[in-house]
Amino acid sequence: xxxxxxxxxxxxxxxxxxxxxxxxxxxxxxxxxxxxxxxxxxxxxxxxxxxxxxxxxxxxxxxxxxxxxxxxxxxxxxxxxxxxxxxxxxxxxxxxxxxxxxxxxxxxxxxxxxxxxxxxxxx
Amino acid sequence: xxxxxxxxxxxxxxxxxxxxxxxxxxxxxxxxxxxxxxxxxxxxxxxxxxxxxxxxxxxxxxxxxxxxxxxxxxxxxxxxxxxxxxxxxxxxxxxxxxxxxxxxxxxx
Numbered sequence: 001x002x003x004x005x006x007x008x009x010x011x012x013x014x015x016x017x018x019x020x021x022x023x024x025x026x027x028x029x030x031x032x033x034x035x036x037x038x039x040x041x042x043x044x045x046x047x048x049x050x051x052x053x054x055x056x057x058x059x060x061x062x063x064x065x066x067x068x069x070x071x072x073x074x075x076x077x078x079x080x081x082x083x084x085x086x087x088x089x090x091x092x093x094x095x096x097x098x099x100x101x102x103x104x105x106x107x108x109x110x111x112x113x114x115x116x117x118x119x120x121x122x123x
Numbered sequence: 124x125x126x127x128x129x130x131x132x133x134x135x136x137x138x139x140x141x142x143x144x145x146x147x148x149x150x151x152x153x154x155x156x157x158x159x160x161x162x163x164x165x166x167x168x169x170x171x172x173x174x175x176x177x178x179x180x181x182x183x184x185x186x187x188x189x190x191x192x193x194x195x196x197x198x199x200x201x202x203x204x205x206x207x208x209x210x211x212x213x214x215x216x217x218x219x220x221x222x223x224x225x226x227x228x229x230x231x
């Protein structure tokens with residue numbers, strides 16, 4: 001069964017750090033690029049970052065560039081999002097999602113999603 | 124930076140009706156990189172369409188996508204009760220992804 005399970009969310013003070021994890025199962029993790037997407041309370045979806053299947057090409061939304069780092073450990077079948085200098089506006093449900101196409105550096109859509117983990121930035 | 128604008132924001136319709144949702148980009152985009160998602164309350168999004176018109180695995184054929192350049196549409200030929208949800212278009216290009224703001228389909 002293809003599955004993604006996020007963890008690591010919680011309540012954190014502004015300016016602090018948090019690391020999210022996304023454990024994959026049921027597919028060849030190292031063959032797929034992976035994305036992070038977030039959704040603020042009552043708002044729409046916002047793409048956050050993507051890492052290529054080999055982990056060597058990472059891209060970010062302007063809103064998180066320089067503060068967030070996406071990474072992956074293909075030996076542990078896990079995706080990460082290191083979030084530093086957190087702001088109140090980073091409060092959201094964070095989803096990890098699998099890129100549709102295998103072994104591609106072009107990104108066409110996200111066909112498998114986790115259930116999300118909630119990050120609340122508050123003092 | 125490409126911005127995707129979806130219209131309308133909310134639609135009130137009845138089961139059995141046909142609906143067309145719009146997604147407009149601020150500049151021409153490749154149809155290969157335009158996708159549509161459905162999201163129900165408390166759930167993760169679900170991929171419906173990729174490459175403008177290719178249905179994802181398991182998506183009923185009442186869902187169809189079309190478009191090119193800056194104008195793209197998602198059509199549901201005959202609304203089922205389970206189709207009432209929020210729909211997002213999404214594009215990836217220039218090393219970043221973008222979602223439209225969403226269209227909410229509600230039951231009339």
